[in-house]
Amino acid sequence: MKPLLLLLVFLLCPRAEAGKIIGGREAVPHSHPYMAFLWIKTPTKTKRCGGFLVREDFVLTAAHCWKRSRSITVILGAHDIKDNERTKQIIPVKKAFPHPDYNSNYFNDIMLLQLEKKAKLTAEVSLLKLPSRKSQATPGMVCTVAGWGLIGQNISTTKLHEVQIEIQKDKECVSRFKKVYNSTIQMCVGNPKENKTSFKGDSGGPLVCENVAQGIVSFGEKKGIPPRVYTRISSFRLWIEKTMKSFKLQGQD
Template sequence: MHFLFPLFVILLQSPGDRAGEIIGGREAKPHSRPYMAYLNFSLKNKENKCGAFLIREDFLLTAAHCWGSSISIILGAHNIKKPEKTQQKIHVLRAIPHPQYNNRTFNNDIMLLQLEKKAKLNRAVDLLPLPRMKDRLKPGKRCIVAGWGWDREEKYSNTLQEVELKVRKDNECKDKYHRYYNISTQICAGDPKESKASFKGDSGGPLVCDRVAQGIVSYGNKDGTNPRVYTRIFSFLSWIKKTMKAHEY
């Protein structure tokens, strides 16, 4: 399976920078976001990094463009370069990208990862709720994105970083990304006037609003400027539930 990307877009978001940000963010309090997972995978013989998040003891959500071979997951991590006692390393049994994922436009950029065994829930490893009702997320709504991805200096972070982002009007992303932006399946977030953004290596991580996963880090301009695009989780709830039920063990 090969991925081709629009010229103006970078294979957005995967884990982070040594100095400390996503872009314009801060180091998260250790294990304050216990749903976060660090994801490694191989694509075209290169190691790639993404984020993911736990939605059931045996399932995580991430972005479909984080698909590859030899996918490995670390739960309960803060510093991914240290052997923390809280960490759980679990093999991925199967990766299930959305069947209508478009690797040119990034539409339907969502993927389920089923773990070989259930994660042990505790203070460092826990679930993140999905939206229960349709919420258009009014412009100005403040949400959080976390990850181990790049900062502007293109350095990855060893420790989990987080940044607060504002939801934007759909027409801002429509104007910026034209036909690639889909109002029904994507969320526009990130104030163009602020140097705060998710970036390469943060892909697949959740856009969390009021402690609920509303979006998944998907794509944006390769220079890290706002606004950027997030997969709208609510649009895929039926697919998520149906797929998890079909693969119960």
């Protein structure tokens, strides 16, 4: 079965889980060229997550998006995941590298996906810069998160949506999530007074602050009430570098 036909089957599957951007708007087509749509398949169901291209052959996402029984296909260069856009690149994942210390409390919720072949960089497919190890995204900064899926109660979309959200002080998430929030490896994001947030299915997508990926959508309350918890990328920069360095860029000697 051809990749685009497989994608159509997935989109029509009634058991597929949808993602949400709440309180946002449709993004300008291809204004987030680093975004990756992850189509995750098991023998019994399908799921979607977000991710982003950090090297021509590596996508960064959340570890909780994957289990060993799952296969993942990455779709780059998409705006409307339903349309057969000429800009799309559909690439299977060769190997998944969830952080070795990831656990069910979403600690260390980060994963690298090695692609079967390197992506072709174009105006619609590009890399997203990672923060330095000492980089700090501070409370009050307004950043952007994007994803595909529901945009309201029972309102779905196949087009990429975006929302601007504010980084919060750690105490906002400590009070809400108690012992499952760790400020050294996580970030608290989303003003509790505003109905603007990422939600289920946006997992793995980047929190972009001043053109740098500072966070990865991780978890929050089931109803999608902000703030929500994001993985702090700067805390994992050494692990990211070591993991990707283990594999030469495909196509190079």
